[in-house]
Each structure stands twice: as C-alpha cells, then as structure tokens.
Amino acid sequence: MSTTHYLVLSAILFSLGVLGVLVRRNAIIVFMCVEMMLNASNLAFVAFAQQNGNLNGQTIAFFVMVVAAAEVVVGLAIIMTIYRTRRSASVDEPNLLKY
C-alpha cells in the first residue's frame, strides 16, 4: 500500500470533520468533529513518518493525543457548565450574543 492512500483517507476524514463543524449546531457534536480533525492530522503525521522514513511524525502524533486529551477536559467542562446553566447546548440557541 502506498502512503498516498492513507493520506487521501486522512484528507477525507479531515474534510468530514470540517463539514461537521460547519453544519451541526450541537456543541458536543461540533466538538467531536474537531476531534475528528485532530485524528485525521494524526493519521497524516503517521503516514508521513513512514513516507519520510523517520519517527518524528509518530512522536508528534503522540504529543497531539496528549494535547487533545487536555483540550477535551477543558471543553467538556465548559459545555457542562453551560448545560447546567441552561439545559441546552445548541451553539446557536444562546442568542444573547447575536445582534
């Protein structure tokens, strides 16, 4: 298998993540779409590591997982607080911020 296949797959997953962020209105789902983008990046890093014949890409993917885990904790804490304040997490529903 050539790495091009893997990279095209990662591009497709990344684009699907972007699409999800743009079309979905539920905060938790939008956040999962962002996670999908990070995963696609990881796949690209790992595939490129093989392409380039060095292990740096794999190491970076490892760091990205740590960063993503920290991000998830903060993000879910924020989303939970909003849920508790109002029982909904729709991105658009909080219309206080609209004109």
Added chain:
Amino acid sequence: MTASSVLAATSNSGAEIVFWVCATLAVIGAVGMILSKKPVHSALFVALTMINLAILYVALSAPFLGMVQIIVYTGAVMMLFVFVMMIVGVDASDSLIETIKGQRWAAIVLVLGFAAMLIGAIVNGLQGVPDPSLVAANAEYGGNLQGIAKIIFTDYVIAFEVTSALLIVAALGAMLLTHRERHTPKATQEERSKARFLRYAATSELPGNLPPAGTYARHNAIDTPALAPDGSTVPASVPGPLRERGNVRPVDVAAEVEVEEISEGKTVVAPINDEDGEQR
C-alpha cells in the same frame, strides 16, 4: 509476533484488504458522526473511526501509537464524551432549524472544494516520491518504541516538559468549573437528629417517620389517610400531590365507629364485602 510483524509477513494483498476495510469503516464512522441526530450515536460512530485508525496505525508500522490510540482516544476521550452526555441528558438533539438559509448546502459545496484541493495537493506532492519504509529508522534506535522515546527526550524534550502545564491547566479548569464546593460543613447524622427533636419541642412536629397511608384504616390505598390511635385522620400520610388535587378518600363515619368499637372490644371483626363484592 505483533500485529505489525503479521502484516509485514503477509502478502501485499493482505495489507491492501486491511486498508480498504478499515478505511471504509473509518469513513462510515465519520459520515455517521455528521448524520446522527443524537449525540450518543455520533460518539459511537467516532469511536468506530478511532478504532479503525488504530488498526491503520499498526499497518503503518506504528504499533505503539495504535495501542495509545485505543487506550487514550476510544478508552478515555470518547468515554468522557459519553459520560458528559449521560450527565447532561442525551435528548439534547439538534433543532433542525437552520439559522442561515442555505448554510448547509453552502458548507457542503465549500468542503467538497476544500477536500478536492487537499487531495490534489497530496497526490501532487507525493508524485514520484519513492515508497520508503521505517525499517531503517526503527533499526537505528533498536525498535519503534525506543525510537519514539529517544525523540521525546531529545528533540522534543521542551515540548514534553511544557505539556505538563497543559495537563495542570486541564485539571484546574475541570475543578474550577465543575467541582461543587460547600459553603457550610455538611451536617452529621447526630446534628440532624438533634435538630429534629428541637423542632419537635418547639412546634410539636413529629420527629419520626410519618405513618404510611392507610394505617389502621380500612384500605391501605395511597389515597386513604392513616388513622391515628384516637380515630382521627392523619392528612400528612397522604402524598402531597394527591392532597393538592383533592384526591383524598374520606374515611366514612361508620368505619370510625367500627374502629372505636373494635378498640373497646364491643365488636368482633367480621368479614366485610367490598364494593366490588370481593371478600377481604
């Protein structure tokens, strides 16, 4: 034998089958994530994608990352998502009203173009590049895991150390936003008991349990108030909502007299026929 060595040992077609199956499942997961109405379904689809990515990592000779992917992403991150959804309530599905008309279609067209450009760039960028492998790199460090460890502690040592700041911020943030603090110490059982009896002394509110509905009455149905030993009814034994709605069954006088007679030993309890003729 690890999975990677299995894959390396099998023929090229084996690796191809693994790729196409996992890639298809991963894309199905990503599409399902977008299309699911309920967040929980989305989360499960994402987990599907992540597991398949883990297999692909192994196929890309990154066995360590494959394991970490399963442990960290599917095991911790996605479960955290599901936990939060369970805590806040899973019925929080989207309202399907679009805020900006046609935004959905515009987004789809935009992303299609974006994906086409991205794929074009990748295919263009990798044209004519030979397909190398990681065998040499792994051999240089004496193994995949050793190689990653060496790079973490040499090239990326600063990144490794400052990542701890990130983890501290995450822990602090979660505590700050979701850990509920008490402003008064929690009352012990002894204190609560004392308070109950002090209240009884002041307002003669019963310190013990209320009698359950129907005690000493002819019915033990929930809407029948209990009778006190002196024959009076105890309204508090009927649940509040029933009292509010006026659904309390009156205790008929005959019954009260009967109770009195029984207590005085005048009457022996005889079988009574209920309204529906059933013998009680």
Added chain:
Amino acid sequence: MNSLLAAGTSPEFALPSIEYRLISPILLVLGMAVISVLVEAFVPRAHRRVVQLVLTFSTLIVALILVVMLAGQRAVTAAGSLAVDGPALFMQGTLLVLALMAALLVAERGVDPAGDAFAARANALPGSIDEREFTKRGWLTTEVWCLFLFSVGGMMLFVTGTDLLILFVALEIMSLPLYLLAGIARRRRLLSQEAAMKYFLLGAFSSGFFLYGSALLYGFAGTVDLGGIADAITANAGQNGLLIAGTALIAVGLFFKVAAVPFHQWAPDVYQGSPTAITAFMASCVKVAAFGAMLRIMYVALGGVRWDWRPMFWVIAILTMFVGSIIALTQTDVKRMLAYSSVAHAGFLLIAVVATNEEGLAGAMFYLLAYGVATIGGFGVITLVRDSTGEATHLSSWAGLGKRSPWVAGAFAVFLLSFAGIPLTAGFIGKFAVFEAGVAGGAGWLVVAAVLASAIAVFFYGRVIVILLFSVPAADGPTVVVPSSFTAFAIAAGLSLTVVLGIIPQPFLDLAEKASIFVR
C-alpha cells in the same frame, strides 16, 4: 511484543544541551504558575488573593528584568526547538509589559460593589442560593491567577518556539486558560459562558487547521523544524502541493487566532461576553503572540515561497482592514466596537507580514506594542462606566461622558485617536512604520488600500469621540466609578505609553530595528 521492545544496538542516549539561562523568563513564568496552583491548595482562603497578587506581579516583573538582561542574545537552544533572538525577546518583553497592565485590571476590586470581575465560585449556578452565599462571604476565584500565569507562559513560548510541534503545544497552553477565563464573569454569566464556548469551539477548530498544515509541511520537509523546512524549500525548487496546502492551512489556523476576516466571527461575541479585564488581556496579548508566531513561521520557514502565499495574504489583509473598519461603524456596543477595531488592526499588521523584510518585522513589533497599550487602556476605561447592572457598554449611554467625567472620557479619546492613527500618538508611528515597510517590500497597492481603510477608521473613531465629548448626556446615564489604584495605574500607564511612544518613538523604533532579525 518482541519486535516492539527488541533489544538492539541502541545508540548512546545523549541529553540535548539546553541553555536554561536563555529560556529562564519562560521557565520562571511557567514554574511560578505551578506554584500558584499550590498556593490554591495550601494557603487559607482569606490570604490567597494577597499571596497570588504578590506572586503574579513579582513573577512578571522579574521575568521582564530577565528578558531585558538577555537583550542581544541570539541562539537556538533546546535541541533546536526554541529560538532566543531579537524578535522573541522584544515580543516577550512586550507581552510581559502588556500582561502586567492586564493583571492590574484583573486585580481590580473597587469598581464592582460585589467584588472583582469574576464569579465568587464558577461552579455555583448563577442566581442560585449557593452563589448568593458565596458572594456574601466574599469568596473570590483566585484560580484566575494560576490560569493567567499559564497563559502568559504559553504566549512567551509561542513567540519563541521554532518548530511546529512546540508552536502547537504553546498555542494550546496560551489558549486553554483563556477559554476558561472567558467563562467566569461575575455579571451576565450566561453571556460569559457562551463566549467561552464559542471561543473554545472556534479555537479548537483553528488549531485543527494549524495541525493539519503542520502535518503537510512535515510531509514535505521530513521535519517540523522551521529552519529545516526552509532548507527543504531551498533544496526542492518548484511548486509542491504539500508545501502550498500546508502553508495555506497553517495560515488559516493563525488567521483565526488574530481574527482576520473571514475568520473573525468569534471575536466580537467573545470580546463582548468575557469579563472586560480578560478581554483586554486577550485582545492585546493574544494578538502579540499570534503575530509573533505568524511572523516567525512566514519569515523563517516559508520566506522562500513568499511569492506563493503573498496573494492570499493580500486578499485577507484588504478584506480584514475594510470589513473591520466598516462594521465597526455600525456597532452600538462599545466592547463590540473595540472588537471590530481590533479586527481592522489585524489587517494593518498583515501588511507587515506581507512585506517580509526587516522593516516589516520592526514595524510590526512597534505596532503591536502601540496597539496593545491602547487596547488595555481602552478596555480599562470600559470597566469604569457602570450602571446598576454592571458595565454600561451601549454607546448611547456613553453620550456626553466628557461633560461628566472629562478625565476618563479624555483618556478614552486619546486611545481612540491612537487606534485611528492620528499624529502624536503611538498608533500613528506604528501605522507609518508598517506602511513604510509595505512599500519597501513591494506591496505598494496594499498600502494604498490600507490608507483608504484608515480614512474610514478615522471617520468612525471620530464619530465616537464626537458622541463622547460633544453630545448631551442622558439623564439616567451610567456613572463613572472611581477605581482603586490598580485600574487607575493601568489606564495611566496605557495613556502615558501611548503618548510617549507617539512623541518620542525613536528609541523604541531603534530597539525594534536592532531586534528585527530572526535566528535560524
């Protein structure tokens, strides 16, 4: 797991050399942030605020002294992941000065009768009995200071990092505390939480773009080191899909952070919803840090393909300047207005990126300093104009403020004049330096567009100044609270720096010029 842990001929493990002296300011700030977490854990609640204030201010001041002592250093250290050079030190210094001023605003406790700008306890539901009880007891969310220090540390790392991995990690260290800080305002908490969510989702979205761009550049160059990418570009002449796409995606990630049009949608909402002191902090410091990293990436790593990315930056810069200035005209809320004005400023700063020359770097550094001090001053003034529900940010309630409190209105007018780029203020010198660099860098038409956008901006700032100084004050208008010395000092510092940088800019320009070479 034999093959995984196979005992091989592993080469001798050699620790990379890290010159701790060069990165001591960053280490100090991050280390003290950890200590301030321990303060939260072990110091009794009654003393926490004082301890945290002393700790934060002394850390920032000592770090600033360390940065000044390092002036003139040029070295890449820590296995090639940190570059301590002129731009890094200048921007670290700028960041520390701005963070000190923002910290003064965050420390303010005199303007809100209930306490400082943050919820008594962020975990108590707004309006609940718990919350009232916490407020009555005067509890304060002193965790703010830990997060503040972490964020400053992340920013300093962001302008120093010289490989894409450390830049990504620094980006997150800078952003995560800010997401949290945005969501814990004492007043209008729901608005504040929504701002935090919006900021978080769009911030995470943008870091996804940054990361994918990094992956593509890694694929192109085989390394994420900025110098290594530049070498790879020199080695492989000609266009490469991975390089172009990676550049574009990294730029998009950074455009989100600096709020350039069309990636600016979050800025007004987030600026409006966050506690004003935090808005001041993020409007000034995040912009400095993000432009610092953008300049480094674009100059050091991607300077070789500047002909490919310049057109994109041209378009974004023009859009940003015009959209920012024009929408700012229509705003009726002072905080939103300053948000759009900061969007417009991002456009002017992009000219310096397009210029890709030393003058551009020096101009951008001066511009960021000038913009930062005026921004913190401006938001500082906003915290003072209050009515019974909190800050009165509607423009109509600011009408005729000059008649009631000439000093405060005058200070705000000076900040607006600096934003508009009127001579004798810092903003004028900054704009002039950036425009000059743009012309020298072959972006003449872009500068012409920028001058037109500036004219629109002058019109809209002028309109606000007229409303502020010459209209009739409303009878039930807001009052201007007399702050404690914290805010007063921050505004005074902003005011004096704006004027000093405007009247005698030469020493600062010289300093920026001397510092304007990136080390590779």
